[in-house]
Amino acid sequence: MGRYLIQRFGSMVVSLFFIVTITFILMQLAPGGPFASEKKIPPEIEQQMNEKYGLNDPLHIQYFNYLKDVAQWDFGPSFKYTGQSVNDIINRSFEYSLLLGLESIFLALSIGVFLGVIAALRHNTSVDYTAMVIAVLGISVPNFILAAALQYFFAMKLGVLPVARFDSFLHTILPAVALATTPMAFIARLMRSSMLDVLNSDYIKTAKAKGLNERVVTYRHALRNAIMPVVSYLGPLVVAILTGSFVIEEIFDIPGLGAEFVNSVTNRDYTVIMGTTVFFSALLLVSILLVDLLYTLIDPRIKFGKEGGKS
Amino acid sequence: MSQPELNRAELEQSDFEPLVRDEAEAEKISGESTSYWQDAWRRFKKNKLALFGMGVIVFLGIMSFLGGPISGYDYYTNDYMVTNKAPSLEHWFGTDPLGRDIFARTWYGAKISLFIGIMAALIDVIIGVIWGAIAGYFGGRTDEIMMRIADILYSVPYLLVVILLMVILPQGLWTLILAMTFTGWINMARIVRGQVMQLRSEEYVLAARTLGANSNRIMFRHLVPNTLGPILVTLTLTIPNAIFTEAFLSYLGLGVQAPLASWGTMTSEAISALQYYPFQLFFPAFFICLTMLAFNVIGDGMRDALDPKARK
Amino acid sequence: MKKVLEVKDLNVFFDTYKAEVQAVRGVSFDLHEKETLAIVGESGSGKSVTSQSIMKLIPMPPGKFAGGSIKFNGEELIDKSERQMEDIRGKEISMIFQDPMTSLNPTMTVGKQIAESLIKHQNMSKAQARKRGLELLELVGIPNPEARIDQYPHEYSGGMRQRGMIAIALACNPKVLIADEPTTALDVTIQAQILDLMRDLQDKVNTSIILITHDLGVVANAAHRVAVMYGGKIIETGTVDEIFYNPTHPYTWGLLGSMPDLEGDSDEELQAIPGTPPDLADPPKGCPFAARCPYAMKVCENHMPDYFELSDTQKSACWLLDERSPKVEPPESAKVGGSKRDEQ
Ligand SMILES: Nc1ncnc2c1ncn2[C@@H]1O[C@H](COP(=O)(O)OP(=O)(O)OP(=O)(O)O)[C@@H](O)[C@H]1O
Numbered sequence: 001m002g003r004y005l006i007q008r009f010g011s012m013v014v015s016l017f018f019i020v021t022i023t024f025i026l027m028q029l030a031p032g033g034p035f036a037s038e039k040k041i042p043p044e045i046e047q048q049m050n051e052k053y054g055l056n057d058p059l060h061i062q063y064f065n066y067l068k069d070v071a072q073w074d075f076g077p078s079f080k081y082t083g084q085s086v087n088d089i090i091n092r093s094f095e096y097s098l099l100l101g102l103e104s105i106f107l108a109l110s111i112g113v114f115l116g117v118i119a120a121l122r123h124n125t126s127v128d129y130t131a132m133v134i135a136v137l138g139i140s141v142p143n144f145i146l147a148a149a150l151q152y153f154f155a156m157k158l159g160v161l162p163v164a165r166f167d168s169f170l171h172t173i174l175p176a177v178a179l180a181t182t183p184m185a186f187i188a189r190l191m192r193s194s195m196l197d198v199l200n201s202d203y204i205k206t207a208k209a210k211g212l213n214e215r216v217v218t219y220r221h222a223l224r225n226a227i228m229p230v231v232s233y234l235g236p237l238v239v240a241i242l243t244g245s246f247v248i249e250e251i252f253d254i255p256g257l258g259a260e261f262v263n264s265v266t267n268r269d270y271t272v273i274m275g276t277t278v279f280f281s282a283l284l285l286v287s288i289l290l291v292d293l294l295y296t297l298i299d300p301r302i303k304f305g306k307e308g309g310k311s
Numbered sequence: 312m313s314q315p316e317l318n319r320a321e322l323e324q325s326d327f328e329p330l331v332r333d334e335a336e337a338e339k340i341s342g343e344s345t346s347y348w349q350d351a352w353r354r355f356k357k358n359k360l361a362l363f364g365m366g367v368i369v370f371l372g373i374m375s376f377l378g379g380p381i382s383g384y385d386y387y388t389n390d391y392m393v394t395n396k397a398p399s400l401e402h403w404f405g406t407d408p409l410g411r412d413i414f415a416r417t418w419y420g421a422k423i424s425l426f427i428g429i430m431a432a433l434i435d436v437i438i439g440v441i442w443g444a445i446a447g448y449f450g451g452r453t454d455e456i457m458m459r460i461a462d463i464l465y466s467v468p469y470l471l472v473v474i475l476l477m478v479i480l481p482q483g484l485w486t487l488i489l490a491m492t493f494t495g496w497i498n499m500a501r502i503v504r505g506q507v508m509q510l511r512s513e514e515y516v517l518a519a520r521t522l523g524a525n526s527n528r529i530m531f532r533h534l535v536p537n538t539l540g541p542i543l544v545t546l547t548l549t550i551p552n553a554i555f556t557e558a559f560l561s562y563l564g565l566g567v568q569a570p571l572a573s574w575g576t577m578t579s580e581a582i583s584a585l586q587y588y589p590f591q592l593f594f595p596a597f598f599i600c601l602t603m604l605a606f607n608v609i610g611d612g613m614r615d616a617l618d619p620k621a622r623k
Numbered sequence: 624m625k626k627v628l629e630v631k632d633l634n635v636f637f638d639t640y641k642a643e644v645q646a647v648r649g650v651s652f653d654l655h656e657k658e659t660l661a662i663v664g665e666s667g668s669g670k671s672v673t674s675q676s677i678m679k680l681i682p683m684p685p686g687k688f689a690g691g692s693i694k695f696n697g698e699e700l701i702d703k704s705e706r707q708m709e710d711i712r713g714k715e716i717s718m719i720f721q722d723p724m725t726s727l728n729p730t731m732t733v734g735k736q737i738a739e740s741l742i743k744h745q746n747m748s749k750a751q752a753r754k755r756g757l758e759l760l761e762l763v764g765i766p767n768p769e770a771r772i773d774q775y776p777h778e779y780s781g782g783m784r785q786r787g788m789i790a791i792a793l794a795c796n797p798k799v800l801i802a803d804e805p806t807t808a809l810d811v812t813i814q815a816q817i818l819d820l821m822r823d824l825q826d827k828v829n830t831s832i833i834l835i836t837h838d839l840g841v842v843a844n845a846a847h848r849v850a851v852m853y854g855g856k857i858i859e860t861g862t863v864d865e866i867f868y869n870p871t872h873p874y875t876w877g878l879l880g881s882m883p884d885l886e887g888d889s890d891e892e893l894q895a896i897p898g899t900p901p902d903l904a905d906p907p908k909g910c911p912f913a914a915r916c917p918y919a920m921k922v923c924e925n926h927m928p929d930y931f932e933l934s935d936t937q938k939s940a941c942w943l944l945d946e947r948s949p950k951v952e953p954p955e956s957a958k959v960g961g962s963k964r965d966e967q
């Protein structure tokens with residue numbers, strides 16, 4: 001296990017190296033220097049700032065310096081907010097995004113799995129059709145439109161929930177629902193079809209032939225096998241929540257990392273763009289590792305990266 | 312048993328003459344077996360939801376051309392006399408903060424959104440099919456390198472890639488499509504590769520069994536449906552994704568720029584005035600959802616129709 | 624001998640989105656105590672549907688009973704509730720499926736899978752069930768049960784998995800064991816071992832067995848009586864000797880003709896039966912085999928024959944047995960020489 005983790009850690013570092021390199025190149029390709037949009041800056045001052053941030057150095061020096069900094073988890077200063085480092089921005093905003101993200105993941109998983117399971121158990125009944133209509137609507141409504149609609153009805157019209165900000169649990173409900181709905185719908189469909197496959201499998205027949213009752217067959221035998229595809233979907237789920245936070249945090253005025261990222265994009269604050277991109281990628285790599293570890297816990301056929309005698 | 316009791320004694324001696332089989336009839340029965348596509352189409356037609364989706368898309372397609380002329384307005388002329396008007400007889404969907412007719416803008420937006428969605432999905436398919444087919448067909452080292460490249464590109468979240476590209480690319484319709492297809496094709500490439508690899512082994516067996524004249528038939532009976540089916544389904548399900556991505560980017564201000572208007576830009580403008588003029592959000596938002604829904608149900612219907620075994 | 628199971632005029636249909644599939648159409652047979660009844664027939668003839676109906680394991684819908692009766696020890700199973708069936712399944716009637724690779728739950732240890740039915744039907748504690756599980760694994764010939772009991776199915780070989788399945792099925796000493804092609808997925812030497820094991824266990828625990836198979840070699844080795852199914856019907860039934868030495872139905876002839884010589888020293892060619900089985904969504908009016916039968920007569924197309932009783936034990940549904948039919952001799956290929964029949 002130790003060896004496996006070291007191996008995985010190594011490949012994560014390699015991936016991160018590629019990602020840092022690619023984002024660095026992309027940002028170099030961006031039109032204009034980092035201060036270009038602020039026309040008021042006199043040339044001498046721009047020169048001074050370039051000097052200060054090492055922007056006059058040859059590219060490869062800049063690149064190696066950046067790599068070195070990133071290796072020490074230092075993403076450099078923001079160009080737009082003087083006196084703030086990218087690390088400051090991440091540290092200050094990430095907790096909001098993390099809270100919101102975890103809440104959304106919990107919602108998406110619990111409701112999605114529930115809908116999928118009851119749809120499969122009541123296959124071809126009105127329960128099934130209703131659940132699947134909810135699911136297809138869920139994947140057809142973009143998260144930012146749902147967010148706006150929820151905000152309009154529940155906050156502005158009915159006034160039962162706060163319009164924006166992120167000060168209490170009540171504040172988290174609307175954004176979390178908006179973020180969770182599309183992945184929830186995917187999970188419901190995934191869970192349903194996987195559950196149907198499992199319920200038709202031979203080992204479920206075996207379990208029934210033993211005289212176990214339907215509840216035991218469903219919960220002890222079917223569920224654990226049917227949940228595997230959902231576990232594999234956890235990676236894409238994290239991605240969906242993460243990219244969804246770009247718009248949702250904006251709409252609900254939540255000072256999270258997603259909103260900071262969008263700000264940095266509109267401000268062309270290149271160091272912040274690079275820093276948050278690298279941070280997001282690292283976050284994603286860690287969650288994928290966690291998902292893989294989780295998988296080995298659930299599926300006895302898989303032992304730390306090696307696929308066992310999967311039949 | 313299922314038939315009325317038969318009294319054996321009632322049978323005639325002539326009943327016991329050997330049966331003369333009508334060869335022509337046997338031919339006719341086997342000739343009736345319908346082709347894969349006819350069969351799939353028959354199953355598809357039974358899916359009401361998918362037919363509804365088809366109807367919606369056809370309707371939206373027609374309206375994207377006729378909508379503007381019908382309204383009598385264009386999508387870009389500001390009219391400061393009628394800003395933010397609620398839907399009325401003059402302006403069926405109301406007007407926006409610059410007094411532009413939302414009905415006309417909605418159908419113009421339909422044209423742009425559908426164009427981007429379909430174009431991006433088509434380009435994804437073309438690149439994906441070529442990439443996947445080459446990797447799957449040659450296998451070995453070529454396959455390994457090509458799929459490794461795809462894997463690395465795929466490991467960065469799609470929307471993040473598109474956003475980063477839009478930061479550095481000059482803004483415009485085609486750069487938007489370029490950014491969206493930059494990694495969008497990978498999914499398709501993986502599907503096609505899988506199919507081709509599987510077929511390659513089967514084709515070998517088939518070719519060994521049947522020679523010459525029949526190989527065309529095998530091509531059309533097995534190869535084409537087996538790859539074309541999944542490609543069509545993926546294409547159909549990629550379109551709503553692309554429409555979503557365009558709207559998402561436009562919402563962030565990275566998508567199409569004025570004077571062009573898409574459902575995404577309309578949504579984005581409307582959300583800031585949501586509290587006062589919710590109808591401005593309603594129309595573009597409704598049509599985005601309707602379009603995505605339509606493509607999703609068509610895609611689902613196609614998947615069920617093309618793969619009856621997977622039918623749930 | 625006492626009848627354990629009496630199936631009468633069983634009809635099982637499936638509602639599919641295209642049509643109603645009449646998978647089983649008027650099947651009747653009895654199973655006696657300690658007897659092995661083989662059901663043979665080609666793919667799609669309704670063997671699995673028949674056997675799963677006995678345990679009421681057919682998913683309903685789409686499946687449905689369209690008449691008939693299944694009596695176990697004189698009790699009608701069709702009328703029993705799901706609750707009542709739970710007490711019969713695994714305790715009175717058990718089942719083994721064709722593919723040992725897929726018939727065990729991959730995420731549960733074999734020991735737990737055996738223990739489940741013991742805990743359910745014999746009110747054992749976990750510790751007792753484990754102890755009995757070890758005995759059962761030993762009984763079915765799994766070496767080193769102490770280690771094996773805590774392993775997952777993927778750690779077992781195919782033959783061992785099927786032994787594990789048998790251990791599960793026999794855990795509660797059932798009166799009837801239904802084995803649906805228990806050896807088809809295994810290679811030949813393992814096949815013989817599994818069949819031997821089943822025969823041994825039948826002696827030890829007094830179980831009656833319904834053995835479903837494609838393979839007449841298996842029938843010759845393991846069964847007492849045979850029912851031949853075709854197109855959802857039993858078209859001929861009799862003792863093993865009757866079916867092998869005095870087959871009367873042309874489909875049985877065809878089956879015997881397609882059986883490889885067990886000793887492999889004959890140079891007769893294997894005869895495949897030309898044609899395809901009937902479409903059960905639109906079953907033929909007359910004999911289902913008429914379309915493929917080289918001896919078909921006009922009557923065959925229009926009327927399903929009743930059974931002609933050839934002896935106390937042998938019945939056959941074929942118009943050739945009517946005295947008005949032309950005399951037909953079974954083809955050479957269907958004649959079973961001494962070599963085809965393994966001595967029991
Ligand atoms: N769930 C179902 N829905 C529809 N049709 C079914 C279903 N289960 C079985 N059938 C049909 O019933 C018929 C008999 O199937 P069955 O599985 O009993 O055949 P079998 O004799 O066991 O064949 P094999 O030797 O291949 O196992 C087939 O035509 C099959 O298509």
Ligand SMILES: [Mg+2]
Nearest residue numbers: 670671672803
């Ligand atoms: Mg079967």
